[in-house]
Amino acid sequence: MSRIGKKPVAIPSGITATVDGQTVSVKGPKGALSFAVHDLVSVENTADGISVQPRDESKKARSLWGMSRTMVSNLVVGVSKGFERKLDITGVGYKAAVQGKKLNLSLGYSHDVVYDIPEGITIACAKPTEILVSGIDRQKVGQVAAEIREFRGPEPYKGKGVRYSDEFIVRKEGKKK
Incomplete structure (x- = not known):
């Protein structure tokens, strides 16, 4: 039951x-x-x-x-009420900015990643290292947040990348001599 x-x-x-x-x-x-x-x-x-x-x-x-x-x-x-997902960006020079209907991400690549914001979704960047994805459709909000995170997922050694704000990254130690 x-x-x-x-x-x-x-x-x-x-x-x-x-x-x-x-x-x-x-x-x-x-x-x-x-x-x-x-x-x-x-x-x-x-x-x-x-x-x-x-x-x-x-x-x-x-x-x-x-x-x-x-x-x-x-x-x-x-x-x-609506739904929202908060993403954090960690890394030197990594940042995000909203320009019209596009999200511009600098994630350490040789080029900036430009993400088109879909209909019914609002993206806000209070700080250059925080992204707030909000909307009324829970599935769509989660999908957009997952697509943004996928551009540069968090890595376990330095913790650099895009992660959910409530996500815990298990850190690895690295090489020893």
Whole structure:
């Protein structure tokens, strides 16, 4: 039994949620999102909020149950509060700057890395060594943060590179004589 899936998703005031067949649409102050739930899971709008139940007791239906509830919950949180990921840049001369709809990264290569910011995502650089990726779609925010981190991932010897702010890098000792 899914402990997450049992709880209905509460809908706060100021947010409207509609269930049309297998599609859940949510509108709020930050925007509108929708999610198509898998056919093995049933979705209905109740007095408590949006409840998700598996259609049968198959392993696939039970595994999709909790995931579908979490996806609907992410829609509600996204249109009300939004999501953000913070990235830190470590290394001499490594920096980032936002120029219009592009993120310009100096990461120790012979050229600057230019990243086009996708629609629905906001990137801010309070300091040249901090990047804040924010938006209403949790999956998109995480994907953009992962793509930026991929340009120069953190290395274990000096810790140089782009890393998540809550990420811990296990450091290695290096060569000895």
